[in-house]
Amino acid sequence: MLFTTKTFLSVLMMTLLSGLVLLGPSGCRTAPAEETVTPEPQSSVLVSATAVGEYTTAQLGTRYTALFGNLAPLLVGQYLKNTITVYKLTYKTRNTDGSEIQASGALVIPKVSGPLAMVSMQHGTIRSDSDAPSYNGPNSDTYLYGSLFGSSGYIVALPDYIGYGASRSVPHTYEHRAGLARASADMLRASREFLAQNKTNWDKRLFITGYSEGGYATMSLHKYLDEEAKGEFNLKASSVGAGAYDKTSFMKYVVNTATTSRNDYTSLYVWVLLTYDRIYGLNRPMSYYFKEPYASQIASQGQNVSLNASLSQIFTDTFKQSVNSGSDAAFVRAVADNDVYDWKPSAPVQLYHGTNDQLVPFFNTQNAFDAMKKRGATVLINPIQGADHTDVMALTNYALGTFEFFRTVQ
Numbered sequence: 001m002l003f004t005t006k007t008f009l010s011v012l013m014m015t016l017l018s019g020l021v022l023l024g025p026s027g028c029r030t031a032p033a034e035e036t037v038t039p040e041p042q043s044s045v046l047v048s049a050t051a052v053g054e055y056t057t058a059q060l061g062t063r064y065t066a067l068f069g070n071l072a073p074l075l076v077g078q079y080l081k082n083t084i085t086v087y088k089l090t091y092k093t094r095n096t097d098g099s100e101i102q103a104s105g106a107l108v109i110p111k112v113s114g115p116l117a118m119v120s121m122q123h124g125t126i127r128s129d130s131d132a133p134s135y136n137g138p139n140s141d142t143y144l145y146g147s148l149f150g151s152s153g154y155i156v157a158l159p160d161y162i163g164y165g166a167s168r169s170v171p172h173t174y175e176h177r178a179g180l181a182r183a184s185a186d187m188l189r190a191s192r193e194f195l196a197q198n199k200t201n202w203d204k205r206l207f208i209t210g211y212s213e214g215g216y217a218t219m220s221l222h223k224y225l226d227e228e229a230k231g232e233f234n235l236k237a238s239s240v241g242a243g244a245y246d247k248t249s250f251m252k253y254v255v256n257t258a259t260t261s262r263n264d265y266t267s268l269y270v271w272v273l274l275t276y277d278r279i280y281g282l283n284r285p286m287s288y289y290f291k292e293p294y295a296s297q298i299a300s301q302g303q304n305v306s307l308n309a310s311l312s313q314i315f316t317d318t319f320k321q322s323v324n325s326g327s328d329a330a331f332v333r334a335v336a337d338n339d340v341y342d343w344k345p346s347a348p349v350q351l352y353h354g355t356n357d358q359l360v361p362f363f364n365t366q367n368a369f370d371a372m373k374k375r376g377a378t379v380l381i382n383p384i385q386g387a388d389h390t391d392v393m394a395l396t397n398y399a400l401g402t403f404e405f406f407r408t409v410q
Helices: 005-017 057-079 142-152 177-197 213-227 247-256 263-279 294-304 317-325 329-336 363-374 392-408
Strands: 046-055 084-094 100-110 116-122 155-159 202-211 234-241 349-354 379-384
Touching: 046 100, 046 177, 057 142, 084 142, 084 177, 100 142, 100 177, 116 142, 116 177, 116 213, 142 155, 155 177, 177 202, 177 213, 202 213, 202 392, 213 234, 234 392, 247 317, 247 329, 247 363, 263 294, 263 329, 317 329, 349 363, 349 392, 363 379, 379 392
Parallel strands: 116 155, 116 202, 202 234, 234 349, 349 379
Antiparallel strands: 046 084, 084 100, 100 155
16 A cells, blocks of 8 residues: 555566666765764663574575566665574663553664664554564565665664554554654664674664655654754664655645545545544544544544545534634644654755655645755755656655665765
8 A cells, every 4th residue: 555565676676677777885884983973871772682584695585586586686686785684673662651661673684794884764554563574574674675775785773663563552653753753763772782782883874764654754753863862873864755744734635625535545544633633632522523424433443444535525614624723723733743844954855755646745745845945954855757655656766766865875
């Protein structure tokens, strides 16, 4: 439905076959000495680390052979350079109510003697806990996407987020800025501890990336590292695709505009609303937000509801008026608390977005670019003309562009 590992690899294979050549990462290049950041002392967050498996390039190659048959050598020869070890990390973080909980993620480490850079990959929307990175399952980012980057020469950290893996007993913080950012940042802290304990030669460079919910999570993480963990990590750049960064404008758009009636898209809008209603203690009856019979359906089925209707048509008039006028101040504040488009990032940001995205409208990226540029940030925008959220063209541009961007940023 969103940006998946198999979709990414299918796109990548098509691109290689079309004659585009990707350059390998500069994972073994040492960061300039004058840019080295000394982190502030931090309390331990790492709880445990379990080796999931060690995979040679030949073993990894069988994964892609199963997907692409005789075409796999093109992919294997380009990216699979090193044996990798995959670990599941369990670590301490805080839920949105401030309580301490345990979360998890995957850490991919290539067997390379020289210094390595790290990439933190924030995954897109998943519906099944088994698809979370720490399980290293066949549909997880770790199994294909993360392993590909890892074997090419990066350390790769992949947070599960709250609501999956070790924290699967609590609700996922879907599209919630603070929840996604804190869980991702604490995964980085746990990774740092593990790398130090195992004397892995991380050169302290950090790159962050994600698409769709992963794009939003990455932008939230970047903002968190700049404002709440300043100087703790040597963040070099972020590359994000198709994220909903301007929540305020997006909510008004969904309230007032006839959006797609695709259930797999519409149910995600419902999921966001339910998440904010819960986290911010609004606790409104569904009949406040939605007309019947939709209110009862959503109250019963939550984000798994099947609607096949534009939300603008099933929201109550009272709710729509309260959003447009701002009279529902608590709801408006909750939405605005999740805006991550208007600030000045300390490190370069590269933005990708299809101009015909039917799930996350392009204005989210345009508004972020305009606001950040106005504040003097180093930000690049890459509109993908005519592309929808999951179109091959959009994913190709994001995937290849991210790889090349990280390779060239020093």
